[in-house]
Amino acid sequence: MPCPAARGAGGQTHAKESCMTDHSHPSSKAVATVATDRTFWGRLAAWGPYHTLMRLATASPRRQFLILAAFPVLWVLTQHLGPMLQMLRVSLLDAYPVAPGVEQHFTLDNYARFFGDSIFWMPFFRTLAFAAVFTFCTLIITYPVAYFLARHVSRKNQMLFLLLLLIPFWVGEIVRTYAIMILLGNTGAVNLVLKWVGLIDRPIPFMYTSFSMGVGIVYLTALYMLLPLYSALEKLPQSMNEAAADLGAGAWTRFWRVSLPLTIEGISSGCTLVFLISTGFYATPVLLGGPSTTVFAETIAGFFHVAGDEWPTGAAFATIMFMAALVITATFQKLMNALRKGESK
Amino acid sequence: MSKLIYNRRRFLGTAAATGAALASPFYLRRAAAQSGGEVNIWTYNDFVPAAFKEQFEAETGIKVNIRLVDDQGKQFNLLAAEQPIPTVDIMTVAGHRFLQFIDSDLLAPLDTDRLTNWGNINPTFSESDWSTINGNKWGAPILSGMEVLSYNTEVVSEEEAQTWDTLFSDKYSGQTAYIIQDMMSIIMLKMGYDGNMVEYMDDPDKAAQIVEEAKQFLIEKKPLVRKYYEGGAEFQQMMVNQDIVLGHSWNGPAAALINDGFPLAMSIPREGSYGFVYTYNIANNAPNADNAYTFLDAILASPEIGAAMTKASGFISTYKDASQYLSDLEKKSTSFPEEQLANLQFFRAEANEMKYGLVDPAVEAIKAA
Numbered sequence: 001m002p003c004p005a006a007r008g009a010g011g012q013t014h015a016k017e018s019c020m021t022d023h024s025h026p027s028s029k030a031v032a033t034v035a036t037d038r039t040f041w042g043r044l045a046a047w048g049p050y051h052t053l054m055r056l057a058t059a060s061p062r063r064q065f066l067i068l069a070a071f072p073v074l075w076v077l078t079q080h081l082g083p084m085l086q087m088l089r090v091s092l093l094d095a096y097p098v099a100p101g102v103e104q105h106f107t108l109d110n111y112a113r114f115f116g117d118s119i120f121w122m123p124f125f126r127t128l129a130f131a132a133v134f135t136f137c138t139l140i141i142t143y144p145v146a147y148f149l150a151r152h153v154s155r156k157n158q159m160l161f162l163l164l165l166l167i168p169f170w171v172g173e174i175v176r177t178y179a180i181m182i183l184l185g186n187t188g189a190v191n192l193v194l195k196w197v198g199l200i201d202r203p204i205p206f207m208y209t210s211f212s213m214g215v216g217i218v219y220l221t222a223l224y225m226l227l228p229l230y231s232a233l234e235k236l237p238q239s240m241n242e243a244a245a246d247l248g249a250g251a252w253t254r255f256w257r258v259s260l261p262l263t264i265e266g267i268s269s270g271c272t273l274v275f276l277i278s279t280g281f282y283a284t285p286v287l288l289g290g291p292s293t294t295v296f297a298e299t300i301a302g303f304f305h306v307a308g309d310e311w312p313t314g315a316a317f318a319t320i321m322f323m324a325a326l327v328i329t330a331t332f333q334k335l336m337n338a339l340r341k342g343e344s345k
Numbered sequence: 346m347s348k349l350i351y352n353r354r355r356f357l358g359t360a361a362a363t364g365a366a367l368a369s370p371f372y373l374r375r376a377a378a379q380s381g382g383e384v385n386i387w388t389y390n391d392f393v394p395a396a397f398k399e400q401f402e403a404e405t406g407i408k409v410n411i412r413l414v415d416d417q418g419k420q421f422n423l424l425a426a427e428q429p430i431p432t433v434d435i436m437t438v439a440g441h442r443f444l445q446f447i448d449s450d451l452l453a454p455l456d457t458d459r460l461t462n463w464g465n466i467n468p469t470f471s472e473s474d475w476s477t478i479n480g481n482k483w484g485a486p487i488l489s490g491m492e493v494l495s496y497n498t499e500v501v502s503e504e505e506a507q508t509w510d511t512l513f514s515d516k517y518s519g520q521t522a523y524i525i526q527d528m529m530s531i532i533m534l535k536m537g538y539d540g541n542m543v544e545y546m547d548d549p550d551k552a553a554q555i556v557e558e559a560k561q562f563l564i565e566k567k568p569l570v571r572k573y574y575e576g577g578a579e580f581q582q583m584m585v586n587q588d589i590v591l592g593h594s595w596n597g598p599a600a601a602l603i604n605d606g607f608p609l610a611m612s613i614p615r616e617g618s619y620g621f622v623y624t625y626n627i628a629n630n631a632p633n634a635d636n637a638y639t640f641l642d643a644i645l646a647s648p649e650i651g652a653a654m655t656k657a658s659g660f661i662s663t664y665k666d667a668s669q670y671l672s673d674l675e676k677k678s679t680s681f682p683e684e685q686l687a688n689l690q691f692f693r694a695e696a697n698e699m700k701y702g703l704v705d706p707a708v709e710a711i712k713a714a
Contacts, residue, residue, distance in 0.1 A: 186588050303709075
């Protein structure tokens with residue numbers, strides 16, 4: 001609170017002094033009450049060392065960048081890179097986990113086991129083949145949905161439709177897998193309807209086949225394909241197709257020469273996501289798959305639980321799958337980029 | 346103004362704290378009052394009767410945390426990864442898997458003097474040869490089970506169920522299921538070998554050859570099976586959905602279905618089968634060992650608890666006189682004719698290291714084939 005007497009023209013010094021002396025007691029009391037009354041954050045902000053620290057921390061843009069970068073880097077290191085490196089390390093050990101005091105040695109035997117025994121190649125290549133086929137199916141099924149959503153639904157309804165499509169994703173993966181069981185089981189909805197219509201006498205054994213597994217995986221991954229496709233199609237101006245139509249292109253040509261090439265970006269990111277997710281699926285193949293659909297994730301899991309102390313082998317197999325998926329994805333991306341370059345020329 | 350906010354915040358804080366205290370589950374406050382602590386148990390579904398758990402928690406103030414397991418191997422790996430500072434106090438190890446756990450220092454010897462109710466266990470189980478290893482008891486037997494052939498009585502005849510061959514017949518192609526690992530032992534027995542592999546302990550080559558033979562048999566029969574399953578619940582679900590009409594199973598899950606009124610029956614086929622005993626064990630370095638003993642003593646206290654475990658799980662109780670508390674249907678679903686029981690032998694652990702060293706990779710090979 002300013003001292004009004006201090007503004008007086010005459011006897012300025014004296015007036016100021018008297019003002020200060022007059023008010024010194026009450027004002028110091030006020031400061032004291034404010035200090036105790038302050039919230040935790042208020043006290044922290046007024047605290048000297050905190051001030052100094054903050055000044056030091058935000059002194060230069062470089063420092064600000066470093067502080068900002070620290071958290072994402074820490075996250076990537078501890079949550080992504082760390083576990084991967086630990087898995088890589090375990091895959092190179094001869095025993096893990098071991099009792100305290102037992103010596104561990106590095107070895108490549110765990111990798112040799114995969115390349116040395118053809119029995120493991122089948123599930124490995126089966127997984128890659130399944131993932132490729134299911135990714136393609138997901139693309140074929142979701143493209144029209146995304147197209148409809150981006151082109152034929154009015155802007156203000158699009159959010160509502162997207163939310164509707166999202167509803168199944170509010171429940172967990174396992175619950176949705178069980179829902180598929182209810183649909184496809186021998187006494188499931190599909191068989192009941194077919195029987196009721198009179199098309200079949202005995203239920204068709206859909207369950208525990210590559211079909212039921214495929215239905216499950218396509219259903220579970222559809223959204224990861226739909227969203228990139230939707231955003232790519234949404235960006236595509238209607239005028240392009242209209243221009244093509246004006247120039248005499250039929251519906252098929254318009255799709256093949258205009259829509260498809262211009263949405264390759266969405267297709268490529270959608271396919272990559274779905275492919276990577278499909279190679280890693282475990283619960284769905286276990287619950288929906290049968291004896292002839294054993295995927296590599298189940299083989300890997302076998303080393304971790306049923307087969308006793310074989311974590312290093314499981315880790316080695318997981319690393320092999322990871323590398324293979326990475327190489328395939330990289331090749332796929334290269335291919336897609338090449339296609340896009342061809343269009344822009 | 347700042348004063349007002351401060352006060353309102355403090356009021357809100359106090360109100361929230363009061364609300365939280367009021368809303369906190371009753372047992373938390375009671376446990377805090379009695380400082381009973383907790384006991385962590387890894388066990389199969391339905392092995393701790395819900396009513397018993399509630400009563401035990403109310404009387405002792407010890408909170409019972411149950412983590413469900415469905416496989417001995419998984420349990421072993423979990424514990425191996427956690428030792429020497431495990432989170433678990435009591436585990437459920439099958440008697441024939443003892444050695445593996447003991448050799449890896451995962452179990453603490455059971456001090457039966459601390460269990461006043463030890464005598465309530467039928468001596469057939471508490472004093473048999475597999476239960477004493479290195480001069481110590483390692484677990485309290487609670488339930489006994491066996492590998493049986495379960496079949497839908499509306500489809501499969503009683504006569505057909507007298508042999509394991511029906512499981513591999515073309516007639517029921519695509520309508521069968523089994524646990525591969527358990528089936529390996531049964532196939533070895535069916536082929537006339539010792540499925541426990543104790544006979545071949547001095548002859549590893551012979552053992553490897555037998556496992557290979559059993560493996561080839563199951564690979565050859567792979568086109569006939571609908572599903573290799575792992576947990577009892579999976580088996581029940583496939584039966585109820587009529588995805589399968591017969592299969593190998595443990596008697597527990599099958600008995601539970603029978604008691605629910607499902608047209609199911611069990612048999613011990615003439616080629617023979619194996620039985621096992623589940624025991625509660627105390628983990629080495631268990632964090633709440635005293636509570637674990639309190640729990641064990643309490644659960645062994647009366648045959649009614651044993652009967653409740655049988656009712657819920659379908660396995661046969663090891664308690665003296667537990668069957669008195671079962672209904673006729675329950676008694677029927679947990680007993681077998683004498684001539685079938687004669688075909689039963691217990692799993693043995695002596696050759697396990699060699700046996701599972703051969704069988705586990707064979708199982709992976711069958712799955713992958």
